[in-house]
Amino acid sequence: MSNLLTASIGRKLLMSVSGLFLILFLFVHLILNSFLLLDGCMGFETGQLFNAGVHFMGTNPLIKIIEPTLALGFVVHIVYSLILTVQNMKARGPQAYASGKKTTGVEWASLNMLPLGIAILAFLIVHIFNFYMKMKGYIAWEGGEVEFPFFGSMATGENAYALVNETFKSLPLVLLYVVGSVALAFHLAHGFWSSFQTIGWNNPIWMPRLRVISNVVAIILGGGFTVIALAQHLFF
Amino acid sequence: MEKIINLTLKVWRQNGSKAKGRFETYKVNNVSTDSSFLEMMDMLNEQLVSEDKVPVAFDHDCREGICGTCSLYINGRPHGPDDDVTTCQLHMRKFTDGQTITIEPWRSTAFPVIYDLMVDRRAFDKIISAGGYVSVNTGGVPDANAIPIAKADADESMDSASCIGCGACVAACKNGSAMLFVSAKVSQLAMLPQGRIEASRRAKAMVAKMDELGFGNCTNTGACEVECPKNISLSNIARLNREFLYAKFQD
Numbered sequence: 181m182s183n184l185l186t187a188s189i190g191r192k193l194l195m196s197v198s199g200l201f202l203i204l205f206l207f208v209h210l211i212l213n214s215f216l217l218l219d220g221c222m223g224f225e226t227g228q229l230f231n232a233g234v235h236f237m238g239t240n241p242l243i244k245i246i247e248p249t250l251a252l253g254f255v256v257h258i259v260y261s262l263i264l265t266v267q268n269m270k271a272r273g274p275q276a277y278a279s280g281k282k283t284t285g286v287e288w289a290s291l292n293m294l295p296l297g298i299a300i301l302a303f304l305i306v307h308i309f310n311f312y313m314k315m316k317g318y319i320a321w322e323g324g325e326v327e328f329p330f331f332g333s334m335a336t337g338e339n340a341y342a343l344v345n346e347t348f349k350s351l352p353l354v355l356l357y358v359v360g361s362v363a364l365a366f367h368l369a370h371g372f373w374s375s376f377q378t379i380g381w382n383n384p385i386w387m388p389r390l391r392v393i394s395n396v397v398a399i400i401l402g403g404g405f406t407v408i409a410l411a412q413h414l415f416f
Numbered sequence: 417m418e419k420i421i422n423l424t425l426k427v428w429r430q431n432g433s434k435a436k437g438r439f440e441t442y443k444v445n446n447v448s449t450d451s452s453f454l455e456m457m458d459m460l461n462e463q464l465v466s467e468d469k470v471p472v473a474f475d476h477d478c479r480e481g482i483c484g485t486c487s488l489y490i491n492g493r494p495h496g497p498d499d500d501v502t503t504c505q506l507h508m509r510k511f512t513d514g515q516t517i518t519i520e521p522w523r524s525t526a527f528p529v530i531y532d533l534m535v536d537r538r539a540f541d542k543i544i545s546a547g548g549y550v551s552v553n554t555g556g557v558p559d560a561n562a563i564p565i566a567k568a569d570a571d572e573s574m575d576s577a578s579c580i581g582c583g584a585c586v587a588a589c590k591n592g593s594a595m596l597f598v599s600a601k602v603s604q605l606a607m608l609p610q611g612r613i614e615a616s617r618r619a620k621a622m623v624a625k626m627d628e629l630g631f632g633n634c635t636n637t638g639a640c641e642v643e644c645p646k647n648i649s650l651s652n653i654a655r656l657n658r659e660f661l662y663a664k665f666q667d
């Protein structure tokens with residue numbers, strides 16, 4: 181284990197593991213968000229499913245551990261992305277090729293991971309102000325108390341659904357969410373398979389498979405968040 | 417069919433590693449499309465010598481794609497516009513009459529320019545000396561037939577062994593990373609029983625040397641694989657990561 185993190189592959193391991201952890205979190209997040217749309221088909225009143233989900237996330241004791249871990253995941257991923265990028269720019273050297281780079285067949289996303297990451301980060305900051313800060317009580321908001329079914333009985337909590345629904349009334353904000361989600365999709369179309377390559381879990385047979393899975397993950401996550409934001413704006 | 421073409425060359429000239437480089441433009445006429453790129457460069461140099469000018473310095477040796485000495489970044493690609501060939505194997509039929517060809521040295525901090533188009537690739541030799549070999553211990557030589565090797569392993573090992581150390585992978589990489597080269601060298605030995613014994617030590621030593629020499633961190637863009645004249649596969653990099661991480665977690 182000694183000096184693993186001072187080695188290039190060690191630093192990449194941190195990028196990979198933190199990235200995969202963030203992807204896992206995004207899947208949980210997407211499932212919760214899908215509740216925003218599912219009341220109707222599950223026979224609940226509008227907002228009940230999502231409010232129950234938020235209540236569960238807010239009151240669950242595990243969240244006290246998960247939240248700081250998640251923040252750490254982001255910090256590690258972002259800090260190391262900057263360290264790696266600076267080192268790579270140094271390794272490349274200041275002299276650009278006068279005849280440009282005409283190598284064909286290189287994924288666009290793979291060449292733009294930092295700009296895509298920065299787009300995600302910009303979105304993330306707006307997102308935290310939109311919802312997280314309000315739901316956690318750092319910024320005041322008027323949602324009112326509501327009742328919803330919770331594990332067989334009824335529970336009351338803040339009307340988080342109303343907050344989301346209000347927020348997504350703004351078209352510019354919805355568009356920002358779409359842009360953030362698309363950036364995420366591109367980041368993951370490369371990032372997902374790349375992280376498996378980084379931890380060494382790849383070979384000639386799995387390479388094409390992982391690339392396909394990577395695109396599927398990108399479409400599910402990027403597309404999922406896009407659809408939810410748009411649907412909330414248009415139909416709810 | 418053979419054609420005769422006239423070309424304009426924009427060539428990087430640099431009088432030594434410390435000097436500031438610049439592009440010079442030359443005309444080379446009556447180039448046969450049947451000639452090779454380096455023969456065209458020879459024509460340029462004969463022309464320069466006859467004009468009492470300093471010829472362009474560029475690396476070359478075998479001129480048949482096996483030694484890895486030739487380099488050159490030609491019109492936006494290492495080893496020029498053809499796929500899976502070295503510059504010495506590049507034909508002039510890939511170019512058209514009247515075309516302007518831009519010729520640059522490999523650009524990477526770990527490969528500083530020595531003169532004109534020649535770069536110092538000794539960094540690769542240093543990585544090899546750090547561990548890219550099988551130690552030979554004295555004692556009886558085992559019978560080659562006594563060590564069975566699966567066909568698939570032998571094939572993959574041979575494929576990795578075809579790396580000629582040209583450095584096109586580094587030249588193509590936006591991160592100046594040498595991972596394709598190092599992974600080919602590590603893989604070629606790790607897949608054979610003779611090399612397997614030292615696999616962990618080798619992976620650690622070669623990666624440490626690669627980092628020390630200032631090569632970048634691989635982000636798996638795959639430009640190296642596209643530009644490699646020997647088609648070294650990106651999956652070698654996964655194997656190197658695996659070998660290296662395994663070795664580190666063993667410590």
Ligand code: HEM
Pocket residue numbers: 192195196197198199200202203206257258261262264265293294296297298300301367368370371372374375376378634635636
């Ligand atoms: C939820 C958000 C994010 C997820 C799920 C995510 C996921 C990933 C994954 C899986 C990788 C591939 C790692 C590898 O190749 O081993 C990656 C690479 C990268 N990420 Fe992110 N990322 C996110 C946010 C960000 C942010 C906010 C930034 C920067 C400000 C960023 C910058 C980068 C960079 C520069 C790389 C390429 C570095 C490399 O491959 O070594 N990412 N990301």
Ligand code: SF4
Pocket residue numbers: 578579580581582583584585586596597600640643644645646647648
């Ligand atoms: S991996 Fe390919 S491009 Fe890189 S040094 Fe070897 S032969 Fe050249």
Ligand code: FES
Pocket residue numbers: 475476477478479480481482483484485486502503504505580
């Ligand atoms: S001169 Fe030997 S490979 Fe080109």
